[in-house]
Amino acid sequence: MIHLSFCRKNTLIFYKMCYCVWESGNYCISLLFKKNCICMKKLIFAIALAMCSYMCVVAQTIKFAGNARPVMEITPEKSTGLNKIYVIYGTAGVSMSYEATNPNASVKWYKYGAMGGGYAEEISGVARNGSVYTMAQVLPNSGYIIEEGDNRTYLWVVDYAGYRLSLSGIAPAAQQDCGTIALEVAGSGDDITYTTINGVGKKLSREMKLSYNTLEWNTDDSEWKLKEVVELYEGFKPSIHEQAPLCDTEFVLSGDRFLAFWGEEMTVSSPVYNTHAIDARTAAEQTDRDVPNEKTEGDENTLGGSAPAEITFTAYPTDAVAQREWQLSTDPEFGTVERSYTEDVYQETFNDAGTFYVRYTAKNADGSCDVTSDVYTVTIGESELVCPNAFSPQGSPGVNDEWRVQYKSLTSFRCWIFNRWGVQICELTDASQGWDGKYKGKYVKPGTYYYVIQARGADGKDYNRKGDINIINYNDMQSSGDSSGEGVME
Numbered sequence: 001m002i003h004l005s006f007c008r009k010n011t012l013i014f015y016k017m018c019y020c021v022w023e024s025g026n027y028c029i030s031l032l033f034k035k036n037c038i039c040m041k042k043l044i045f046a047i048a049l050a051m052c053s054y055m056c057v058v059a060q061t062i063k064f065a066g067n068a069r070p071v072m073e074i075t076p077e078k079s080t081g082l083n084k085i086y087v088i089y090g091t092a093g094v095s096m097s098y099e100a101t102n103p104n105a106s107v108k109w110y111k112y113g114a115m116g117g118g119y120a121e122e123i124s125g126v127a128r129n130g131s132v133y134t135m136a137q138v139l140p141n142s143g144y145i146i147e148e149g150d151n152r153t154y155l156w157v158v159d160y161a162g163y164r165l166s167l168s169g170i171a172p173a174a175q176q177d178c179g180t181i182a183l184e185v186a187g188s189g190d191d192i193t194y195t196t197i198n199g200v201g202k203k204l205s206r207e208m209k210l211s212y213n214t215l216e217w218n219t220d221d222s223e224w225k226l227k228e229v230v231e232l233y234e235g236f237k238p239s240i241h242e243q244a245p246l247c248d249t250e251f252v253l254s255g256d257r258f259l260a261f262w263g264e265e266m267t268v269s270s271p272v273y274n275t276h277a278i279d280a281r282t283a284a285e286q287t288d289r290d291v292p293n294e295k296t297e298g299d300e301n302t303l304g305g306s307a308p309a310e311i312t313f314t315a316y317p318t319d320a321v322a323q324r325e326w327q328l329s330t331d332p333e334f335g336t337v338e339r340s341y342t343e344d345v346y347q348e349t350f351n352d353a354g355t356f357y358v359r360y361t362a363k364n365a366d367g368s369c370d371v372t373s374d375v376y377t378v379t380i381g382e383s384e385l386v387c388p389n390a391f392s393p394q395g396s397p398g399v400n401d402e403w404r405v406q407y408k409s410l411t412s413f414r415c416w417i418f419n420r421w422g423v424q425i426c427e428l429t430d431a432s433q434g435w436d437g438k439y440k441g442k443y444v445k446p447g448t449y450y451y452v453i454q455a456r457g458a459d460g461k462d463y464n465r466k467g468d469i470n471i472i473n474y475n476d477m478q479s480s481g482d483s484s485g486e487g488v489m490e
Contacts, residue, residue, distance in 0.1 A: 111143065170184070181244045187268075192204040208232065245273070280317040280360060328348065334359065402434035
């Protein structure tokens with residue numbers, strides 16, 4: 001059993017105190033400002049050991065001999081109390097040596113197991129050659145404490161040969177769902193464990209790596225792009241669950257970090273997996289009519305407004321989508337579908353007033369996976385028609401120099417303009433059109449003219465309008481004497 005006198009003068013100066021723990025009674029006696037702190041009986045707790053491992057200067061001149069492969073050195077978290085963890089591939093015939101920093105110092109070796117450093121026992125038979133101390137045979141999966149005066153080095157040695165990873169295959173399970181994929185791994189690999197100074201069991205991460213491809217939506221380019229997924233696992237898992245890929249792919253499992261260190265990393269690949277998971281993104285774009293006399297409402301994020309509203313709906317499905325459909329309904333719950341379209345691009349002209357709902361649905365080949373887009377709401381307003389009664393074609397260019405109706409949601413429109421003698425001088429077939437005050441390419445005379453309008457609104461309302469048009473602010477005939485200003489009437 002180890003009985004250590006530690007936390008000597010140099011440590012006391014730094015910390016001003018040290019703690020000793022009695023085995024019985026769960027009492028702790030604090031001895032302040034003392035040169036020595038003697039731990040009584042068994043050290044059932046190794047807290048003081050862990051403290052001193054970082055209080056003191058540690059000389060880590062550890063070497064191994066007789067090992068066929070390089071020794072992997074790991075620096076654990078400070079909370080473990082360990083300075084190093086060494087991973088050796090087979091400890092048979094492997095020795096461990098320590099070179100003292102002070103040739104005159106007394107060096108002692110201790111070994112501990114799962115109970116922690118408080119139960120360490122001194123090792124006999126350590127050979128000395130000058131300042132080098134050698135233990136002829138390393139015992140696997142054991143902790144070691146090397147004491148040189150007031151300094152201590154805390155080690156744990158793992159024999160990887162007892163934990164060797166084995167991988168023989170990976171394949172998707174027979175049954176899959178739409179959101180995740182289950183992978184079955186053939187092989188073995190026990191947890192690699194070690195014990196802290198305080199007797200706490202912990203695991204070393206193997207760092208297994210799984211890689212496969214999927215699709216990722218790129219908003220900037222409005223397309224699905226190939227993406228490699230890399231997942232890390234601390235240990236061997238006979239069953240792995242991942243998010244289902246959106247494209248056909250292979251699953252590649254490799255590891256572990258210890259075999260990789262020795263250049264012996266194992267890798268297994270699955271057969272090509274034909275994906276059945278699906279996803280889709282959608283977009284809607286309304287054709288912009290830059291018509292100054294058409295009344296529109298809403299903002300740029302609102303679909304609809306004035307009829308006829310032409311909207312293009314586009315879907316971007318993933319590879320496994322085999323069935324798709326755009327649906328149009330006046331019911332937000334889509335209890336009744338008025339129209340459907342089985343292509344990814346769907347164009348619709350909305351000529352009727354009211355509110356309409358559009359969505360995209362998709363399924364894979366066997367119908368086991370489906371996806372439904374967000375619902376697009378299209379609102380077409382009621383019709384309007386306002387007819388001005390005056391304009392000035394030659395007064396101020398660009399300002400009231402055409403006669404145009406103000407309208408909204410008109411699906412048909414015809415307008416005839418006459419002079420006072422009943423001669424038709426203009427005909428308009430679209431509400432967006434205007435009369436520039438000309439007849440046969442020449443400006444007419446100022447005065448009163450007449451219009452007759454027949455139109456129909458998206459709400460079913462019919463318009464039969466008649467009225468007069470007054471041409472005002474008419475300039476005198478052009479200085480060139482061009483007869484176009486005479487406004488000749490036939």
